[in-house]
Amino acid sequence: MAPLPSDMDTELEKISKGCVTIADYKLLTNNDVTWFIASMIGRELVRESVSTIGLLELRGALHFGPMTPWRDRNFLRPPTEQELGSASSLEQYYELKEPKSITRSLDSLMIMEKDIPRGVAFIDGRFPGIRKIFKEKFEKMLGKSGKMVMDRKTVDRMIEEYSAIDKKIRDAIEKDSFECLVQSYP
Structure with a gap:
């Protein structure tokens, strides 16, 4: 008997089936550019918005302040x-x-800091499971009460886990991205 899929596996499967279309990319770029340019910029914005959500959840779990401005x-x-x-x-x-x-x-070369809130809002609306995956994993690592001993090794482990989850989510989004683009071609 095969093991039951974890909540993360179930969410990743939903994410991989959630097609991001050319219309979505155009919306993410405020319909200011052609579909081709929108798809290039939009893909980067989606990727970096996923990473930003993860970093926001990581900072929240660690009780640290907001992200610093871009440099x-x-x-x-x-x-x-x-x-x-x-x-x-x-x-x-x-x-x-x-x-x-x-x-x-x-x-x-593709996106500006002011674009990230729009990308994060899109991801939260289309794929609410992404924030949930990060949040639940970090809570689990720290214990729901967040009373785990905090030290540099804990921070390093949390960052490693963030990176692993970020890659899994990006891979899930990219899984069928070419087919989504072809199907949504104008």
Whole structure:
């Protein structure tokens, strides 16, 4: 007898079947560009919005403040051991280690920081399970009360889990994306 699928597996299956169409991409770009350009920009916006939701949920689980404004690509370099050692709080340590992306920087070629709220709203509306997956996993890792001992190793484990979940969700969205685009071609 095969094991029952987990809640995450069930949600990922729903996500993989949730087609993001050219019309969706045009909506995400405010119908300001052609369908082809909208699909390129929209795909990046969807990807980075998923990541942003995960980071927001991670910060919430850790009881850290909001995400910092975007910076130029120089902030993408990994922190040095000295910088990590100098972090005077767990939140400062996290800020240094938080996963970053050139697409979520001032040097992005496709999207701007002001686009992210629109992308997050789209994802929350179309795929509410994405936020649920991140939130439930982080709560489970910390215990519902959030009383787990917080230290740098905990932050590192949470970031690793974030990255694994982010990849699974992105893969689920991309699973049938080509077929969705072909079916929704204008």
